[in-house]
Amino acid sequence: MGRHAKWQVLLILPFLGLLYPPLYATDSPELFGFPFFYWYQLAWVFLAAGLCALSFLLLKREREAYEHRREQLSADPDGGSR
Numbered sequence: 001m002g003r004h005a006k007w008q009v010l011l012i013l014p015f016l017g018l019l020y021p022p023l024y025a026t027d028s029p030e031l032f033g034f035p036f037f038y039w040y041q042l043a044w045v046f047l048a049a050g051l052c053a054l055s056f057l058l059l060k061r062e063r064e065a066y067e068h069r070r071e072q073l074s075a076d077p078d079g080g081s082r
Contacts, residue, residue: 007058014048 018041027035034042 007055010051010055
């Protein structure tokens, strides 16, 4: 796996959660009068948005840390050893 693959795995979860409709194609339990089939899919819309945001923030933090380390190494080419 690549350097960023650990966070990109989060983006597979919505796909897996909706992959096989017979698992969630039921009427019960209902939520506010909506059958399970509909509110389960709607819940994944919000979960997927949250997972995308989380993945983005984690990748951004990792990229910033990588660039910070790279700047430190370019400022001190011998690694600080004397």
